[in-house]
Each structure stands twice: as C-alpha cells, then as structure tokens.
Amino acid sequence: MKSPKFGIVVYPGSNCDHDAYYAVKKQLGFDADFLWHKEKDLKNSDVIILPGGFSYGDYLRTGAVARFSPIMDKVFNFAETGGIVIGICNGFQILLESNLLPGCMIQNETLKFICRDVYLKVETKSSIFSSDIKKDILRIPVAHGEGNYYADENTLSELNANSQILFRYSSETGDTGKLFNPNGSLENIAGILNKRGNILGMMPHPERACDNSLRNTDGESIFYSVVKSFNY
Amino acid sequence: MYKVTVIVRRRPSILDPQGKAAEQGAKHLGFMNVSGTRIGKYIEFNVDTKNHEEAEKEVKLYCEKLLTNPIMEDYSYTISQVI
Numbered sequence: 001m002k003s004p005k006f007g008i009v010v011y012p013g014s015n016c017d018h019d020a021y022y023a024v025k026k027q028l029g030f031d032a033d034f035l036w037h038k039e040k041d042l043k044n045s046d047v048i049i050l051p052g053g054f055s056y057g058d059y060l061r062t063g064a065v066a067r068f069s070p071i072m073d074k075v076f077n078f079a080e081t082g083g084i085v086i087g088i089c090n091g092f093q094i095l096l097e098s099n100l101l102p103g104c105m106i107q108n109e110t111l112k113f114i115c116r117d118v119y120l121k122v123e124t125k126s127s128i129f130s131s132d133i134k135k136d137i138l139r140i141p142v143a144h145g146e147g148n149y150y151a152d153e154n155t156l157s158e159l160n161a162n163s164q165i166l167f168r169y170s171s172e173t174g175d176t177g178k179l180f181n182p183n184g185s186l187e188n189i190a191g192i193l194n195k196r197g198n199i200l201g202m203m204p205h206p207e208r209a210c211d212n213s214l215r216n217t218d219g220e221s222i223f224y225s226v227v228k229s230f231n232y
Numbered sequence: 233m234y235k236v237t238v239i240v241r242r243r244p245s246i247l248d249p250q251g252k253a254a255e256q257g258a259k260h261l262g263f264m265n266v267s268g269t270r271i272g273k274y275i276e277f278n279v280d281t282k283n284h285e286e287a288e289k290e291v292k293l294y295c296e297k298l299l300t301n302p303i304m305e306d307y308s309y310t311i312s313q314v315i
Binding site for chain 2: 060061064065068097103104106107108109110111148150151152184
C-alpha cells in the first residue's frame, strides 16, 4: 500500500498538531511531518492537515490571522490543484476564513466550551474522506468554544444539493434533531467539503479517536479513506 | 497622519450569543427596559498617508481583508486628521 505523506501545519497556538502527528504516524503508520507556518515549503506532502488549537490566540476571529501565515499561499495553491486538505477544529475555522470552504463560525449557542464525545451521522460515503468508513454513525470528541456553523440560505442549499455536508451531529442512532446539536450549528453541520471534494473541514477531532487504549478508534476510518484514495 | 476608528457589527440576521447572554444578565440585574443587546468590536489605529482619500482606501482594504469577515459582519469608520 502506498503511503501518502501527511504535512501538519503548525501555527503559533496550535495544540492538536502533535495529536494529529501521533495519530497518523504512530498509530496508523503513515508518513508525516510538521510544517512550521513561516515556512514556504510543503515538503512534498500529499495531504495537508490544518490542526486544532488556538492559532494566534483566536484574536480578532478564530482563524482570521492564521489565514495570512506565510505557508498559506502554498496551501492555497495545493488545494486549488486538487490537493487533499483536512482542517480540524481551528483548522476548519482557518479554512472558512480563507474562503476555501463556504460559511463562517460563531460562538456556541450556549457560550460554553464543549469538550466531550459526540455522535456524527456520515451523510455520504462517496467522498475522498469517507469511502472507507464502515459505520453509519461515528463517535468522535469535540473540543471547541466556537463551533456554531453559519451560512446564508443559498450557500446552505448549495451544500445540500452538492452533497457537501459530510457529517452532522446526531444521536447514537442517527437522529439529527435539535436535541443532538451541541453548539447551535445550522442543520447540525459538523463537517463539510468544498464543491470539488478535496477539502474537508470538521469541528470534531478524528485524530483523538485513533488509539485503542482510548477505547475509541472511530476517527481512523477518515484517515484510511484518504489513504485509500491514493491507492485506487 | 489620520486617526481611524472602526466599529464592527455582527449582521442583524446572525445570532449573537454574547449579546443574548449579556441581556440575560441585564434582566437578572433588574434592567427590564433593555432589549436587543448586540455585542460588536471597536478598533482604532493610525494611518499615515498623503491625503484623506488614500487613507480611506487603506482603511476599507484593511477592514475587508482582515478586521471583518464580510459573511457575518458589517463595519463603519471615522477618519480624522491628527495635527
């Protein structure tokens, strides 16, 4: 099996960069390297991960300043040419601020920082990021204060029409009712794709669900899906 | 040199959880006449340009590229010459 190389961007304030590295390299055994945000070289990475954390202290707006980090021009070029990009939590917020994904993120409806496992309904398995997901519902932890996804009506209907909504917050059995929405996101949106399907942004942390000693490995199928896309 | 002040407001159509929470606090304090609390941002900075027109151009660019997210925020500004 060919192993693609994962490049994990490190911003000042990233704190899930090592989690992502640990999951991808140590747990799943794929090639991975860190990419300091001031570098202008993606080091031949095949997949770029924008990790979670609090880049630039979340000042101004989450992800707003990280979007102008020197490495981002290379990330934009990479994404535009079809390169696979995964933004997790703060990484998702950076993708939104960069306009690589549509919509924006506001504070959780409850104003509370939420840190717990949630259930995600997998809405499509025909994406690069979900083709190897066996389950219909995943259990993945969230840890965020601003995960309340918002988009205008047109954007929302486009997301639905193009099957760009990959994950919705749900119950253990897949009920996507308001009761199972932790943060107030429109239509329980937890993760979306760009139209082309090579960029994923998601608030939950799959990299924190890849180690059997944590009794939850639901996150690994997302990374396996990505790797699978290089082998077929 | 020009002194600039910018006010950033969240669009009326977009939920403002902070404003909602503050208003809830206001009600607890007994401010029963208060309604419609929305929380925005006040930003100030200087711009050193040759004239007012150039200053305005720069302020707009700064607001649109970084200080606000046009998907969810509007802004207004004042520019005054510093003598």
